[in-house]
Amino acid sequence: MKDQIGSFFYFPSINFQRAGGGFGPIRINNGIVINVPFPKPENEFDLLIGDWYQQSYKDVRTTGGMGYFTDWLLMNGKGPFSLVQNYESFTLSQGKTYRFRISNVGNLWSINFRIQNHKMVLVETEGSYTNQITLDSIDVHVGQSYSVLVTADQNASDYYIVATPKWVNLSNPNAIAAIGVLHYENSNTTANGSLPNGPDPFDIDFSMCQARSIRWNLTAGAARPNHQGTFNVSNVTLSQTFVLRGSVSLIDDAFLYTVNNVSYKTPSTPLKLADHFINGSGVYQIDIFPIHSSLPAAINGTFVVSGIHKGWLEIVFKNDLNVFDSWHLDGFGFFVVGFGLGDWTPEARSTTYNFYDPVVRSTVQVYPGGWTAVYVYLDNPGMWNLRSQNLKHWYLGQELYIRVYDPDPNPIKERPPPDNLLFCGMSLAYIDLILVYFYIIYWRDK
Template sequence: MRINGYYCSVFLFTFIAGSSAIEVYHEWHVSLDTKSSPLNVNQSVIAINEMFPGPLINVTTNDVVHVNVFNNLDEPLLFTWHGIQQRLNSWQDGVSGTNCPILPNHNWTYSFQTKDQIGTFFYYPSIRFQKAAGGFGPIRVNNRQVIAVPFDKPEAEFDLLIGDWSTEDYKISRLMLQNKDVDVESYAVPEFILTNGKGSYGNNLSKSFESFTVTQGKSYRFRITNVGNALSLNVRIQNHMMLLVETEGSYTNQIPLDSLDVHLGQSYSVIVTMNQTEADYYIVATPKLTTTNDSSNLVGIAVLHYSNSTIPVTGPLPTGPDPFDVQFSRNQAKSVRWNLTAGAARPNPQGSFNVSNVTLSQTFILLGSLQEIRGLPRFAVNNVSYYTVDTPLKLADYFVNGTGVYQLDAFPHDSVNANASYGISVVSGIHKGWTEFVLKNNMNVIDTWHLDGFGLFLVGFGDGDWTPASRDTYNIFDPVVRSTVQVYPGGWTAVYGFLDNPGMWNLRSQVLKQWYLGQELYIRVFDADPDPAKERPPPENILLCGMFDEAPAPAPAISPTSL
């Protein structure tokens, strides 16, 4: 809706019969916008309703969200809902393997439910390297009133979106990444750190800086998300401690922290009590594995402003841990444990769902690496670099059993030594089976992996090679559940996932250039038994493309396993 020359999100609430859930409607107009550029440079960003970052999606457990996206870009567009599990509904996932893109000058409405979820998440464009140009925004999923929150109600909540940023046009970046003469490892290195889409306080290239106004003696919830493309970040607030309470939909054991590592795609909630002298204080985000100083562009600086303060921020920036101290980061990650006694989306304590005695149905050992394929730099999983095809895998799976688009389970389940190649990687996930994913990293950057559709129990970290004996080091008593996990250089990370959500789900690196150049695969979760809950049928507004372009939707295929 356009009001006084500005596009506004439209919120219409419809109560669902027999439920406290509501239906929430948004209307988004997506465009390239120079006015929203965070810096005093000539750059266009992807804005939503002329906003960068985009509007907040603020809902409650089980609400149904409808987002009508009008694509005013000059190229196709998709949005993905990072961490929203899309129960029985991968049709709304918004990645290239599940959805046809929204073409320029067209619109399409996403509809999804925040089923049995609470927590802090975000959204962003998922194709054509567009995330490097913005288009991201926050998602909050609040507890139902009947479910207690395991901390006192804060005075207010703030979204704190931090992330690295480059001033190079995203179209140039994606073109250069396909150039055989470009050093992909060192290319597309970020130049700035943004806070809520704004530059740093005190930086003469910043159009503005972010400031949060608070009242002395009150406590506030900061929902922190790393929306960047390349760098893990450490966050701290001058003279204030942060009490960790939640990460990506899981309430954690509450631990006080003077700094917090937030890796790509990860979200946390912290409670900060305003117990200092009325003044202004620095909020700082600095990169891991990178050398910086206080005046570096790669230091993101916002301001915590006490409402009656007349004292501007002063003094040196608060210091953080050694950015090259991987052991510090790993130890902090290990200290993030599930709060077993708290409820979350349901009355059951989180500890009702434990992994202390599960039987594993399958194991995937996945190595992310940089390869050369046909003379071009590509990233791969187990030496297979994902090749995006015109027909979404989900369409092909539903209508023709994948025939002519992909071959199921041709992908190696272990990080074998083989020549690197392109592939359309789709593996079978056992429905309602416990799956172990061992994610390995032989690169010199911190990698992060995200799995759509599921929460992952983070059971272990380690250096060097993983072996079955490494399971003896796992934390299976109170591992936190999250959607995005980091893998440190030269190490491995192990997670358990309960594959109870039928659909076609994307597993990928959150390092943007690695994802763009092929470090991803899809997991097909299917069960022919008629008794378990089945995935919903395609939406009535389904888009067709690829082999189904301009053709009526065919009848769904009959799976050979169901005959």
């Protein structure tokens, strides 16, 4: 946790357990010698908001969410004010400023977040301090986290805290909203009246304009006592470009989500073990995956692509689906350099990209029928998962792995598997090879 200070959340990454409530917040705080670009708030609050299935997640995962519809949005696991007694509430002192750490822990829906009669000052996202902008509401996409400052500068009363779904065709979006209460400590007035209106949930121009305004604060302190913008992308040389199209296809009579017409098939042997002991043989295929365009027909398989160690990788995410998508890369933060609608072309680098102060984050949205471009510096050796954070898309195959190989055996860079590791999924022949390997190592050390 030495490289980023900010707001994150954790969850199990298998078997749809996130849909069953398996998640929680993570705060990475600054060290004593690291200044933050705003005065210390009076208090800090975590807000975990997401869409929720009434059915058991075990039932939902049998179809990957196909045929199931979200019942409502929850706020910190609690139902909406006016419908439940145990709703979420935060108490503020008049005139004080507070930090709200907001995460979309849902499975499918992007949300718009707002607080009745209060402005929000955006200050951080996923470990990066941003240029401070004042907002009436903010779009938070699946897997994303933001920090906003809220000042209790209104009359003593109670006010609605609201999150509503985006890109969902509902006659009344407020009917399924997550609703909490901002309570002034000397208030005797219950929140009442209509919920504060948000932007049109189908207004992509609003959302994309807001996304482009979220930029890195180049003068703020990073995790170490130097400026965040010391390392920028204004003059980097690209080593690789991946153009990855997310879509859905019928494969073996089942609808699966794909990347460039490839749906990922999880092997029984962990990829890193297969890479370390048998060079991936019989477990995955290396550098067969189409990184620039889609295959003519959809297939199911286990593919790994090579990333050049200490090279700059450009990833262009394209979204053929009629829903918002979110993408996440393990092991790295990436520079979000551009958004657009329609087809991406290389000319976007000179006409659309922001090279000066693109924000660094770990999860980025891709608009329906649109594209998002990121730059990432592959300085972290390993086998890294690149996936949709939309739980249904991920569970049904919208992911791949990037192998960043460093020939230097220095264990500080990448530790080898421990000697007492249990090996599961490999054939008996491979297990025999591993036993022989450990036998040789044992007698060599003797």
